[in-house]
Amino acid sequence: MEWRKLLLLVAILALAQLAQAQSTKYGVGRTPTPEEIRAWDISIGPDGKELPPGHGTAAEGAKLFREKQCVVCHGSTGSGGPAPTLIKSDGTKKSKYPCLVPCVDDALVMSLHAQYATTMWDYINRAMPLNKQGTLKPDEVYSLVAFLLFKNGVIAENQVLDPETLPRVKMPNRDHAALAPEWKHAAPRLQGYP
Amino acid sequence: MKIKSSGRRKFLKNSAAIIGAAAAGIRPAGAENPPPEMDMPDLEALISYGQRSSFVKSHRVSVMERMSPDEFGMTFHVLSPIQDSVGIITPSSLHYISTHRGSYVPNIDPQEHRLMIHGMVDRPLIFSVDEIKRFPFVTRPLFLECLGNRAKASHKTVQETHGLTSCSEWTGVPLSILLNEAGVQSGAAFIVAEGAESVKGATSIPIGKAMDDCLVAYGQNGEALRPQQGFPIRLLVPGFEGMHNVKYLRRIKLVEKDYMTYNDYGHIVPDARVAALTRQIGPKSVITFPSGEQKLPGPGLYEITGLAWSGSAAIRNVEISTDGGQSWKLAELRTPSYSMAHTRFAFPWTWDGKECVIMSRCTDELGTRQPTRAESAKFFGKPDNADFRAPGADNTVFPWRIAADGSVQNGMA
Numbered sequence: 001m002e003w004r005k006l007l008l009l010v011a012i013l014a015l016a017q018l019a020q021a022q023s024t025k026y027g028v029g030r031t032p033t034p035e036e037i038r039a040w041d042i043s044i045g046p047d048g049k050e051l052p053p054g055h056g057t058a059a060e061g062a063k064l065f066r067e068k069q070c071v072v073c074h075g076s077t078g079s080g081g082p083a084p085t086l087i088k089s090d091g092t093k094k095s096k097y098p099c100l101v102p103c104v105d106d107a108l109v110m111s112l113h114a115q116y117a118t119t120m121w122d123y124i125n126r127a128m129p130l131n132k133q134g135t136l137k138p139d140e141v142y143s144l145v146a147f148l149l150f151k152n153g154v155i156a157e158n159q160v161l162d163p164e165t166l167p168r169v170k171m172p173n174r175d176h177a178a179l180a181p182e183w184k185h186a187a188p189r190l191q192g193y194p
Numbered sequence: 195m196k197i198k199s200s201g202r203r204k205f206l207k208n209s210a211a212i213i214g215a216a217a218a219g220i221r222p223a224g225a226e227n228p229p230p231e232m233d234m235p236d237l238e239a240l241i242s243y244g245q246r247s248s249f250v251k252s253h254r255v256s257v258m259e260r261m262s263p264d265e266f267g268m269t270f271h272v273l274s275p276i277q278d279s280v281g282i283i284t285p286s287s288l289h290y291i292s293t294h295r296g297s298y299v300p301n302i303d304p305q306e307h308r309l310m311i312h313g314m315v316d317r318p319l320i321f322s323v324d325e326i327k328r329f330p331f332v333t334r335p336l337f338l339e340c341l342g343n344r345a346k347a348s349h350k351t352v353q354e355t356h357g358l359t360s361c362s363e364w365t366g367v368p369l370s371i372l373l374n375e376a377g378v379q380s381g382a383a384f385i386v387a388e389g390a391e392s393v394k395g396a397t398s399i400p401i402g403k404a405m406d407d408c409l410v411a412y413g414q415n416g417e418a419l420r421p422q423q424g425f426p427i428r429l430l431v432p433g434f435e436g437m438h439n440v441k442y443l444r445r446i447k448l449v450e451k452d453y454m455t456y457n458d459y460g461h462i463v464p465d466a467r468v469a470a471l472t473r474q475i476g477p478k479s480v481i482t483f484p485s486g487e488q489k490l491p492g493p494g495l496y497e498i499t500g501l502a503w504s505g506s507a508a509i510r511n512v513e514i515s516t517d518g519g520q521s522w523k524l525a526e527l528r529t530p531s532y533s534m535a536h537t538r539f540a541f542p543w544t545w546d547g548k549e550c551v552i553m554s555r556c557t558d559e560l561g562t563r564q565p566t567r568a569e570s571a572k573f574f575g576k577p578d579n580a581d582f583r584a585p586g587a588d589n590t591v592f593p594w595r596i597a598a599d600g601s602v603q604n605g606m607a
Contacts, residue, residue, distance in 0.1 A: 037312050041447065046454055180472070183474075189475075
């Protein structure tokens with residue numbers, strides 16, 4: 001009986017191979033495994049549908065902000081450090097982080113300027129802490145986002161962020177950002193300008 | 195085996211007859227005109243991979259707002275010395291460098307590098323760099339320009355005012371071929387392209403553009419991409435703001451909407467018109483000679499020359515004004531005008547030795563003309579004063595002031 005199963009498997013594999021070769025014109029490259037796609041895909045869209053399970057709070061985030069050394073680069077109060085300002089200050093503490101415009105200070109901190117909280121989750125997860133990217137666990141990222149949003153007055157201190165609540169956070173800049181009109185081939189970048 | 199320097203010198207002395215003859219063929223050697231220095235260092239290295247003359251010093255500099263490398267060792271924005279440029283190709287070693295808010299330049303082994311295409315496709319695919327090179331390629335010149343390429347009154351040289359643009363001959367596979375291999379599903383409206391560097395910079399690009407003329411490039415100016423330009427593969431999005439041209443391309447995900455990545459969010463603006471002007475570049479031109487901190491030795495004939503480019507089309511014409519914008523005359527295009535590439539213009543001009551302001555403006559094949567600051571201000575209903583910041587990617591006409599002593603200064607100052 002076993003050999004029949006094996007034969008079936010071989011036949012299915014051969015068919016799959018054929019399907020792949022037939023469906024692509026050039027037959028170059030291979031199909032990634034679902035595990036490979038999962039491991040590579042770190043994009044979190046505005047709907048948050050790719051957010052992993054987990055949850056976090058501002059209180060947890062406050063601890064992590066010190067433990068994970070965020071303070072070393074971003075300043076103990078989230079401003080005045082060598083890296084961009086993360087927590088709006090009283091306006092006197094500018095980041096030492098030099099910039100072209102727009103500078104990441106106060107009104108332009110990510111919590112206030114981003115349209116979606118998912119942008120923060122995605123970025124902290126992929127890029128922070130600098131030089132140790134990819135070491136934060138989902139719960140830790142939820143907590144750090146909650147901490148930064150709370151400190152900037154966007155959410156309440158006790159709000160729990162998880163895959164359901166995080167995409168629904170009403171970001172202050174949500175309705176003040178415009179998308180460029182639909183792109184068209186061989187059209188001026190903006191009709192009528194100047 | 196390396197020839198020791200002293201040995202090489204001896205060898206060169208023994209060949210004095212040949213060298214003497216060669217030198218004599220050019221010019222008699224005299225006290226004011228010493229024989230050329232023949233002892234170039236590292237002859238073997240030079241034979242295997244050439245270097246420019248030790249007398250040529252043209253080099254890139256960091257933007258003044260922030261040094262590269264910065265205190266984290268990251269590269270931020272580095273300006274190309276376009277005052278020294280000739281033709282339209284920027285040497286790869288002098289190509290401007292921009293990273294969104296700074297990043298490390300990775301040293302990627304091309305054998306290990308992969309590109310994955312997934313998301314709203316029928317068949318996710320993964321390619322090695324060698325596999326990408328098996329697809330039909332195209333080679334074409336394209337300019338790149340950073341959104342930060344904005345002239346300020348404090349800038350002195352054209353490297354500072356306009357050095358965040360460069361033009362290379364790129365070789366790569368049309369992205370549409372790779373996307374068609376994967377099979378774009380209906381409803382896919384954007385691609386999210388992502389790099390392999392430490393912060394995995396990503397950006398959203400409309401699917402229409404992705405299927406139109408984007409390239410997955412592996413060649414630059416006849417050789418492999420330079421690491422600072424994305425080795426081993428990068429995305430080219432012709433005419434779009436530099437940020438979209440993702441380096442170290444490792445992943446393309448097809449999605450149903452703009453994903454507002456870190457890079458995307460950094461450029462969001464409240465006005466859709468400004469968003470359009472931010473996404474796409476030009477038409478824009480600038481005079482590279484005579485330009486800031488250069489000096490005309492005296493009245494007489496000069497060639498005013500510079501670069502023109504547009505993010506929508508080829509350059510149709512360039513006009514020059516030598517009277518501060520009161521009158522304009524057509525310049526000559528000295529290179530073919532390629533779509534979305536730099537075009538070199540020139541204008542033979544006799545300077546009468548009087549103070550004047552020179553400027554250039556271009557028109558692209560769609561008939562769009564480069565605006566003055568006043569025209570941009572008027573369009574947005576803003577006063578045209580020193581505080582006015584042309585919205586989006588600034589493509590306004592830029593003036594150089596030539597003083598009676600021949601010195602050239604930023605005309606905005």
